[in-house]
Amino acid sequence: MSDRFRDLLRKIGSGPHTGENLNRTEAADAMKMMLLQEATPAQIGAFLIAHRIKRPTSEELAGMLDGCDQFASKLQPLSTPPLLLNCPYDGRSRTAPVTPLTALIVATAGVPVILHGGDTMPTKEGITLTEIWQRLGVDWTTLTFEQVQQVLETTHLGFVYLPAHFPEAAALVPYRREIGKRPPLATMELMWCPYAGVATLACGYVHPPTELLFRETFKWRGMTQFITVKGLEGSCDLPRDRTCIIGVHQACDPAQEDSDLERLLLHPDEYGFAGKEVQLESLTQLLTDIQAVLEGKACELMQAAVWNGGFYLWQCGVSSDLESGLLTAKQLLIDGKVADKLETLQLAVQG
Structure with missing residues (x-):
């Protein structure tokens, strides 16, 4: 048992009247002790559920990301x-993910383009990007980190x-199932950057807060x-059945409050892309639809792929x-x- 971790747990778990937020250093220490398993399972579970009930602050999330950065490998800088x-x-359980197609379009x-994720995961336990790539003949699970770097450099x-x-x-993933709720780690992973250089992060979310x-965390x-997207099921996928709410943050002086924020409200109907979202019926059907898109066939998923691919080509400076x-x-x-x-x-991954 870690006495230091117990003190941090007591601080956030004491309720609305006597509880306190962690500062950035304390949050980083807590994250490191969880990653190193210096805290016991009872302590880790208690921390994650207490932190969810309290709601994490931006300073705490920044500290937890600091803690991850001390252990996680980073992909090395590229020329672009x-x-x-x-x-x-x-993962996803209701709407068809278009993220892999978006990534392929932008890389082409x-x-x-860099993505990250894992296997089937609580609490949604939806279809993951890992599964989709595997069905597309790209098994990232077999590669070392060094090999991922090589594939990134050769294929983008x-x-x-x-x-x-x-x-x-x-x-730490099993704790998600055991506590039955998404812990603050699920918010933190949407901001994690496994890359050592300058990059543009696109972060999906559901709830405006x-x-x-x-x-605030990025500040x-x-x-x-970075780009914030009120996307499908919290992903970076732009919707077609409603207005797209997007925040584009360009590099500038971070001390100037919101001076870098450009709010975009994109109406798909104004560009000829309004339509119902493609429902996620099964992984098999999804792969059939993706193959149709790759063959250039007209379909609803093709519309979604063009809508998303075109937006990110614009934001990456490929298109004006x-x-x-x-x-x-x-x-x-x-x-x-x-x-x-x-x-x-x-071929690159298999090789």
Whole structure:
């Protein structure tokens, strides 16, 4: 048992009248003790549920990310700053994920893309990015971290697989099932950056207060270049059945409150992309639909892929505006270049 951890647990778990928030250093210490298993299982479980009930502060989340950075390996800087698509680790259960197609489109255009995640995970236990890539013939679970770096450099795509590349964090996953609720770790992972250089983070969320938490946490950590997306099931996937609520934060002086925020309200109907979201019927059906998109066939998932791919091509500077980004994304799919990128990726990972 860790007496130090017990003191931090007592601080956040004492209730609304006598409880206190942790400072950044204390939160980093707590995270390190959980990652190293210096805290007992009883202490870790109590901390995670107490922290959820209290609600984490931005300073605490910044400290917990600091703690992760001391143990997690980082992909090394590339000549072109990458795009990180940060999505909930517990996957999708209602709507078809378009994130892998978005990543392939952006990578085909020459911009590196990094994703991260793990295996089926509580509490949603939805379909994960890991499973989708495996069914696409890209098994990231077999690669060492050094091999992921090589694949990223040669194909512009990389995936950090938690059990193999950050096992200390993966060891905390069972607590999610045991406490029956998403712990603050589930919010923290949406802001994690397993990359050592300058990058643009796209962070998905469901509830508006989470976006404010993103902005305040990044301010603590000096990050000024990120995109917040009120996406499908908390992912980075832009919806087509409602207005897209997006915050674009460009690099500037972090001391100036909200001076870097550009609020985008994108109406899919104004661009000809309004429609019902593609429902997630099964993994088999999803792969059939993805294959149709890669073959350039017209379908609802094709619309979703172009809508998302075009937006991120615009935000990564490949296209000067959204309209041209949409045209470029569609052409890359129709010409078979995205399918070629997938084949190149398959060969790189298998090799």
